[in-house]
Amino acid sequence: MNRKKIQCGIIGTGNIGMDLLFKVRRSELLACSIFTGRDPESKGIQKAKEIGIRTSVNSIQAILDEPDICEIVFDTTSAKAHAIHAPILKKLGKFVIDLTPSRFGKMCVPVIDLEDGLHSENINMVTCGGQAIAPLAKALMEIHPEIEYIELVAAISSKSAGSGTRANIDEYTQTTKDAIEYYSGVPxxxxxxxxxxAEPPIRMHNTMYAEITNPKLEEIIRKVAEVAAHIKKYVPGYTLALEPTYENGRLTIMVEVEGQGDYLPAYSGNLDIITSAAVRVAEEYARKKYE
Amino acid sequence: MNKPIFFDSTLRDGSHVVRHQISIETITEYCKMIDGSGVYAVIVGHGNGLGASTLQVGRSLHSDLEMISAARAALHETKLGAFMLPGFGTIKDDLAPALDAGVDLVCVGVHCTEADVTQQYIEYVTGRGKEAIGVLMMYHRAPKERLLEEAKKMQSYGARAVILMDSAGSSTVDMVRQTVEYLVRHLQIPVGFHAHNNLSMAVANSFVALESGATIIDGTTRGFGAGAGNCQLEAVVALLQKNGIDAGVELYKLLDAGEKVLKPIMTKPQGIDPVSIVSGLAGVFSGFAPHVKRAAEEFGVDPRDIFMELGRRNVVAGQEDIIVDVAVELAKRQTQNV
Structure with missing residues (x-):
């Protein structure tokens, strides 16, 4: 079968856009046909030019001017900007994968609801903390539906948090919380x-706490390892740093995510998990198309 | 020296000391005694601010809104303030309800190199017609040029003032003087100082900050606060008086609030224990002390060595998980050396 790669556009040339660009280039199913932002001085634009990718500094206008340039659009700008981009891309009939915490489209965590996601035309990749922890929270709630409170502490290195992440810190925090409630059903x-x-930069580190009495620890450990193994298939650096441990009336699980070092170094697991999840969705879209 | 204004963080920083178990009665009584004393604002709530009642840093006895409402009912002349750390609370869940409940002023705190995450919160507070103050925590970790850059961001977002927080109590007099003078010279908004007492310099450093052009002192009565405690407000007011400066604050009201409301809830006198001195020397966040002591005991290592190693690793507030990591490593080294 002679497969033609699906053409993708990436809006936003910051940390996430760059990491995504490298992953799309590695993909056997996808290709980047336009890499577009606003800042002609951006490192991302320079680097993309160097490696022969077509770039633009007209942001979404580049896609409006030439609608056939791509079939899939990744938006890595900001929650505010995506609210403007989303209706435009809908009109153009693009399959949109949104990596901002805008909440515009349907949330998608591939290990949980990849299939559902493909039925929508705008998919939201939640947040890195949501991608890392929502599946574990869901697994836990399936075993212990009586749990009433789950907490996540996500520590990421400053170097890996670009200006978009910083400008969206409130949406980021709120969306992560909402995603845990939505996927796990915890009240x-x-x-x-x-x-x-800190230097050297820390790896993305997530701690999940749940208040619980009499946990079925063996079952939890088994189930959590199973879910982690599934995630590892598309996020190779996803590792349980502390397997489910019970002390002091609370269950603690720790997860570290090491990046694949596509653009930013390995400590940026927070970028890696969300761009990997986004590429997973795009590849599934491509596969379905050629089935 | 300009006439300073005072922020009273007793009910917020002191919350760390009693593991966030300050009662509504204490809040009410304390606010009644401070109201109208000349203190500009009383900051109320969990030690880590709005939305911080968590398993990670400890649950509060009362919800943010219960604490704010109690203080609101007791304060008429003195402003009611809240503290917030981006990443701990959100606008929808925490900040908007706090403003709805009558908070007049919000201190938005952040590690001193990360000011851009305060933008959404400073703009939101300002947009609601309330006063937003930017707080640069662990200020000793960055050179004054970088601090100015971060402070200028806060100024551009609409902060009414910027407060330098000496979270580790690690300042020398020269550091305070040079940093405050530099910021005062280059900022359009007032500069404040929030001291910790690890090296017994909280009052002195606050005084030097005022001499250097700062106009806000953020402290606590009886020095009640995390680690070795804070700049004792009564002492700094008395010191100003001795220097012929009218602080505009009724000293006896502060003394009475400390004696009648705080003393009964203090489990031990606020003092500087050996571990606090080492934590100040190492420049590590004051609030780590109980975690370090626990880990030292568990792994059979010296808590002072843990603090020195944490200092070498440049950890910041919120990195309590690294403490165990360090303790394990020190324990391994000990075994190898035997």
Missing amino acids: RAKALIILNP
């Missing part, structure tokens, strides 16, 4: 986000 969740400027 109340809470997300804490810590930006850590």
